[in-house]
Amino acid sequence: MASFDETAAQLPRDVIDRMREALALGRWPDGRELTADQKKTTMEAVLTWEAVHLPPEQRTGHIDRSGCGSSESDSASRIPAVTRHDH
Numbered sequence: 001m002a003s004f005d006e007t008a009a010q011l012p013r014d015v016i017d018r019m020r021e022a023l024a025l026g027r028w029p030d031g032r033e034l035t036a037d038q039k040k041t042t043m044e045a046v047l048t049w050e051a052v053h054l055p056p057e058q059r060t061g062h063i064d065r066s067g068c069g070s071s072e073s074d075s076a077s078r079i080p081a082v083t084r085h086d087h
Contacts, residue, residue, distance in 0.1 A: 004044070004045075009052040011049055016045075016049050016050075022042060023042055023046065047059070
């Protein structure tokens with residue numbers, strides 16, 4: 001029996017595209033609403049498929065940091081620390 005990840009990675013692109021559309025609209029192509037469990041499972045399938053078939057910059061949720069002008073460690077060092085004082 002194939003694992004979820006193996007099965008998701010083997011789905012055809014048109015199925016993944018329909019899943020993305022269903023997630024965006026909150027409905028399946030036939031008009032039925034996605035349940036919370038369906039949303040979760042569908043998103044997991046889409047993200048798993050993308051991790052296998054797409055370069056990082058084309059994946060759902062990718063943030064292009066190339067134009068930021070600094071590395072993540074540089075920007076993290078500029079965030080001021082929050083100090084908690086107990087009274």
